[in-house]
Ligand SMILES: Nc1nc2c(c(=O)[nH]1)N=C([C@H](O)[C@H](O)COP(=O)(O)OP(=O)(O)OP(=O)(O)O)CN2
C-alpha cells in the first residue's frame with residue numbers, strides 16, 4: 001500500500017452563517033489543501049498514480065472554488081463552507097475525478113484556513129460513503 005499526496009492552495013471568500021462572531025461576515029482565506037490517496041499497487045513503471053494526474057484531478061476540483069465566494073457554490077447552499085465541510089466536499093469530488101484509476105482511493109483531505117488551524121476529513125468506511 002502506498003500513500004501519495006498532493007499539496008496545493010486556492011484563494012476564496014466565505015462566511016459562516018449563524019457564526020457567533022466576525023466569521024459571519026464575508027472574508028477571505030488562502031486555503032492550503034493536502035490530499036492523500038492510497039494506491040494498492042504500482043503500475044509497470046513503478047507509479048501508483050502519476051503526480052501529474054493527481055495534480056490535475058485536484059486542480060479540477062479546486063478550480064471551481066478558486067477566486068469565488070464559496071457560499072455561492074451549489075454544494076454550500078444548505079451547509080456552511082466551514083473547513084470541515086470543505087474538506088469532506090473536496091474528498092468526495094476528488095474521488096470522482098480519480099475514479100478512472102483502478103486501485104486508487106482518496107484516503108484523507110486536509111484543509112487549512114491559516115498556518116495555525118485546519119481540518120482533516122477521513123472517510124469512515126462504516127458510513128457507506130463520503131459526507132461531502
Ligand atoms: N472548526 C472550525 N472553526 C472555525 C472555522 C472552521 O471552518 N472550522 N472557521 C472559522 C472562520 O472561517 C475564521 O475565518 C477563521 O478563524 P481563525 O482561525 O481564528 O483565523 P483568523 O485569521 O481570524 O485568526 P488569527 O488570530 O489571525 O489566527 C472560525 N472557526
Ligand SMILES: [Zn+2]
Pocket residue numbers: 014023027028029113
Ligand atoms: Zn473564514
